[in-house]
Amino acid sequence: MTPIWIEPVAMAFWSLFFLLWGPGRRGVMRNLKAIKPGSWSITNFFRCYRVFWNYAWSIADTVRFKETRTTPDWEFTGWRHIEEMQSRGGAILLTAHMGSYDLGAHIFAETSAHHLVMVRAPETDAQTREFEEAHRAAGFRIEFSAQSGELALDLLHAVTSGGIVAIQGDRVVEGISALPATLFGKPAQIPAGPFALAMAARVPIFPVFVVRRGRRRYRVVAREPIEIVRSANREEDFERAVARWTGELESVIGSKWYQWFAFEPFSPEPAA
């Protein structure tokens, strides 16, 4: 029951939680070291706080939206790509752990004529799962990435019937098939699912990022769609698409590092 005008104070206080969560803090700092080679650890410590601060705000904005339908201000860059995705239907929206995935998906579902299927890591807490289910928008379905067998068929059906499937493509969780990639010069793995789905359904992948710009202010950044052209060499086709995707990721994360909510090191290789 926080008065809204006191939110910045509450957020500043609670985001100090980052001091207590060692593994998360170290994960962010290691990623920052790779994003900003040669950066000092002390500087990255404060950058790390900025990441947690933004994360706290994103969660607060998402919960406020779900509880009271408080909508933030939105800016769109690359609107023509969003229009293209909306007009064609049957597409994959590939994004990253940035801004607010949930908030972006809800806004998209509420303003789109197409059915949106959001794929996300399974929610382990039963109460949170119940809350998510009770507060989801109309025309919007959540699928959990752990149900890999049936999920692939469901998603294929959703895309071929004109739906839009939203997937986060910057992190691989256990049990998910992955493709090798290079991110900020380090070996990394990214989920194979969206690329396999795009190839099977013959639909483009639209890189879309939700970036928090300030208090209750977000920007949707849509980039050129990635077409996966089939050739005799499937691996090369994937490689090309993955390289395009990691290029987009690097360009957005490189400038908006304080928005990348990856609390585990993205690369097994220690940063220099």
Place this chain on the structure above:
Amino acid sequence: MKWLPSRHHFALARLIALMMLKTTPRPAADVDRVMFAVDRHQSTAENYAVSILFTAITTCYIATMLPLAAPLALVSALPLALIAIQILLVAGGLIVRSIAANSAFMMLCAVAASLYFATRTTWVRFAAYTFLAVVALNAIAFVVMWLLRDRVRELELRCAA
């Protein structure tokens, strides 16, 4: 659109917004579309300004009660003020489970504390005077906005059209 009075909470902020309404905010060059929410808690500047003012006066009031020299007391009082605000928030929330009521409760606490510290002879009275002056200005702005309510509604409708 950014300066619609409806996008502000306090009367003083709404009055400032009304005066700024004629300036057209330009989105960044790389922005193709914008979607603005009409919500009285939307203003970043207003929320941060009130939060900073509230934190600052709480820090001053706690500092004056510490047995330390003023600069050191102020530094020590800041984390204590953050904790005190959290306690006040939770206490208010436990009494009445309403954001509006909790908000009013916190403001009443701040006004009561300011009235008390305004009677002191030390430097803290200036902090109290500042807060009470802002409260008084807000009250005047409330009357002005009430008198202008029809004009404001008309201007906002023109913006939304």
